[in-house]
Amino acid sequence: MVGDDAAAVRTMLQITYPMDNGIIKRWEDMQHVWDYTFTEKLQVDTTGRKILLTEPPINPLSNREKMCEVMFERYNFGGVYVAIQAVLALYAQGLSSGVVVDSRDGVTHIVPVYESVVLNHLTRRLNVAGRDVTRQLINLLLRRGYAFNRTADFETVRQIKEKLCYVMSATT
DSSP states (O other), rough: HHHHHHHTTTOOOOOOEEETTTTTTOHHHEEEEEEEEIISSOOOTTTOOEEEEEEEETOHHHHHHHHHHHHTTTOOOOOOEEHHHHHHHHHHOOOEEEEEEOOOOOOOOEEEEEEEEEEEGOOOESSHHHHHHHHHHHHHHHHOOOOOOHHHHHHHHHHHHHHHOOOOOOOO
């Protein structure tokens, strides 16, 4: 169960994530997410279509190959392109060179990009990201006496974090 169906009954579920630190670890679970996305949400026949997928820098080649294999063999896509998330973030700003700090749910990357090429030897990966911040908020609330069903309330605390927390800019 994924998506809106899972969110509606999350208090009764043990939630798992198909990815750990930005890398797909549970392929069957990931395929459930893709099934839900293509069938329920987008309602598209994927046969013969082309798809753009994103991946973090320094993603294992085996992960990229498996992702493409699933897109071709399970969903019958006619073409697959896999782009590095940091490069696309720069493109969205009209840039082809820069340094991207990309902190997501499972991993944070600091990625230098020059003329649309990721400089892998300078890229840094931190296995600290949004999910860790959510866990820390839960721990702080538990210490203050709030009772949580860790699985059920994780999503609620994540929503609180996303609505109320921010990164303070440095003042000079």
